[in-house]
Amino acid sequence: MDEDIHRKIAIAFQERASSGRRAPQRYLLSGLLRCGRCENRLFSSPRADRRRYVCLSGPDHGGCGRLTVTAPALEELITEAVLYRLDSPELADTIHGRGSSDDRIQILSTDLDAADARREELSTAYGEGTIEIAEWLIARRPIEQRIEQTTRALARLTKTSNLTTFMGTGSELRAAWAGLNLDRQHAIVKAVLDHAAIAPGRAGVQSVELERVSPIWRV
Incomplete structure (x- = not known):
């Protein structure tokens, strides 16, 4: 992302994080994430009351097993990037x-x-x-x-x-986003985003930093 886009998304992401809106209870980005270490698909993997996306190892998944990212924070960040993209x-x-x-x-x-x-x-x-x-x-x-x-x-x-029905509607969708069901949200994200590669986080940092996310747009 260039510096201007990075700055605008960061501001919007901070505003969404401080708004107190609850994150969806399922997984918005299923099938849309890749491990930044091994390029394998990330899978949803809840732990207790935490929703996560995880690179899973083993013969059934084939990943490196060395990357985990918190779901709600990542979903909010990518949602904001997608909505900004629609108005770009x-x-x-x-x-x-x-x-x-x-x-x-x-x-x-x-x-x-x-x-x-x-x-x-x-x-x-x-x-x-x-x-x-x-x-x-x-x-x-x-x-x-x-x-x-x-x-x-x-x-x-x-x-x-x-x-074509979504282009130029980022602002309107942002205002209505919380009221859309998860299937509709996922369809909008998937129409714009092919996938996002997630890089490893820094030791001791719990938040999802923008620098970790590399979106690959469909258009």
């Missing part, structure tokens, strides 16, 4: 095909930018009183349809169809 310009650029080398995607991306610019011009004209509300509504309809159709086509080509 990088995700919007990927979904809209900006920077792609695919000719089809480039054409659609240019069309989308042109439609967005046309919509902005129309809004400016209405705001300045150049056109009336009825004219604005009539002219806006085909532009909105063009934007919707182009966005859907881009999502199919960039294989991000499952993210």
Whole structure:
């Protein structure tokens, strides 16, 4: 993560930690974590009243057995990173095909930018009183349809169809997160995050430090 993203996530993570909100009772990140030592999958492994993710050794799991991380703190940290990602310009650029080398995607991306610019011009004209509300509504309809159709086509080509409903909703999801069931939360995280590698912690440090977490984004 770059320094600016690191700082913003750290602030948001601290705010969530001090809010007193209870962590979910099951495992939000099941199947999405890898051991930073051996790259094996981490498994949920409760101990007494503590929820944990653990690298398990042995023939059934194949890990090194040398890494454990507390579940609630890690889940809050990665949740905040995912919600921030949903509002990031990088995700919007990927979904809209900006920077792609695919000719089809480039054409659609240019069309989308042109439609967005046309919509902005129309809004400016209405705001300045150049056109009336009825004219604005009539002219806006085909532009909105063009934007919707182009966005859907881009999502199919960039294989991000499952993210178009989430893009730009990080702030809204953050406010509603505690009220979503675990399956819904997991689906949102999984749509954005391929997996996260968890590095070993420092001796004597109980919290989950940002430096331990290396997210691999799907987009």
